[in-house]
Amino acid sequence: MEKAMDFTTLEIVQKFPNSPVFHLFLNNPSRHNALTLPFFSEFPKAISLLDESPSVRLIVLSARGNNFCSGIDVSVLDVISKPQQSNDAGRIREQLYRQIKGLQESTKALEQCRKPIIAEINGACIGGAIDIVAACDIRYCTEKAFFVVKEVDMAITADIGALQRLPRIVGFGNAMEMILTCRKINGREAKELGLISKVFASKEEMEEGVRVIAEAIAAKSPLTVAGTKQVMLKSRDLTINQGLDYVAVWNAAMLLSDDLDESIAAHIQKRKPIYAKL
Template identity: 60%
Template sequence: MNFKTLKITQKPPNSPICHLNLNNPTLKNALNSDFFIEFPKALTSLDQNPNVRIIILSGNGDHFCSGIDIKTLSSITGTTSLDRGRAGELLRRQIKGLQSAITAIEQCRKPVVVAIHGACIGGGIDLVSACDMRYCSEDAFFSVKEVDLGLTADLGTLQRLPRIVGYGNAVELALTGRRVSGGEAKEIGLVSRVFKSKKELNDGVRAIAEGMAAKSPMAIIGTKEVLLRSRDMSVDQGLDYVATWNSSMLLSDDLTESIMAQMQKRKPVFAKL
């Protein structure tokens, strides 16, 4: 598929790992209106591709993402001839549409692993906080910048970030808008690991993705689904949900293949999704 703001690569063509790149480097990969249309479409196409097991999200150019494009923001919040009630209802629908584009990461069955370099600001934090695993290079820096623009972050950061870095850290970052280095991001749990350079980041994340891609795809998608669902459940509810999930999904051939491969001391071979 051809996109204006994204680039999809799969090397070799049938590789289980697919790279999804933000591809608007002249604007530091700012998220414009085209992105919010294209991004969920790209994720859906990768989710439905039986050859894809892991998605690596990254940015082309010097920065991962500089946030929402100012022109796009202005077009949404611009004046309208509608009355106040209708204008508010329209704005709410527009915001919900942008939110859906970010939530598409969680709705994708395949894990989305993000490799962050350079700036990750505003809407970039919305993106990475929805991803399943986060890694960055030493030059990466992060900022929940909306407060400096007179906005309340509304695309998921305030809902997802506290679950990742803890409520206290999230409050401090969201209210100050201050810059966080890659090292501090690791300390507070925003990323799992910091690599010295962009090349080491890309190579390291690729190696991690290859390790996951070699595992049972049924186990991988099940683990993502149960983790996301259990996030909003009590322990008892989460246990009941995973029991229901496994009562169906354990009937796949992946469990048998895993056991046989271990007994025969070989690598397992799993069917495509």
């Protein structure tokens, strides 16, 4: 990458030299990668760093240790439940509102990133972790993975994305049942619900399987991949006709590119296309 940044809760790794696939690890395994206040500060910065790097075409989000993430650390709940001293109820609530909006930047960053993001999930994926993976573009897991939307059991209305994104992924009724019961869902059921695209027998098989998929996506036109992600996310919130109009405007601006010329030339010459960095 063109520039480096030190993180305390995250680690950026390029596993293979010259590969456009970069790995972003949650890196607090002694706490089962719980989401601490430093995480919420560092995560949007790490995503932005990867997004801005021309060397990066795809991001794989995974975790060090045996568990993906145990959710929001209790220290975060302690901080936001004790706002600065004030006798003004309005100012106390406005401060809490800004704190919650700040936490939401962690999941918004995933959708705002131009590069596709694949989540690799092993072990526990609990509470706030589901908010994060729901904002990723593709999700894979192992047979040891399990998912729990935990917030209702903690007397919290989930507020960093699960309530908004999960119903669009698994359906309204399934999401409501998951969220209100807080029951544990294994990888196989997560696949049946549509939360997961594929379940792998082991972490090693998942890493190899995702590597193949990630490299294949990263070999495609980066301009087209970024545009497809943008159009799909935007169309999610539009009517069909509005979405069609949006993609027409997008392609009117982006279709006539060097990537299109290279794709046609490669097809005619029966070779793999070589695209410039984004």
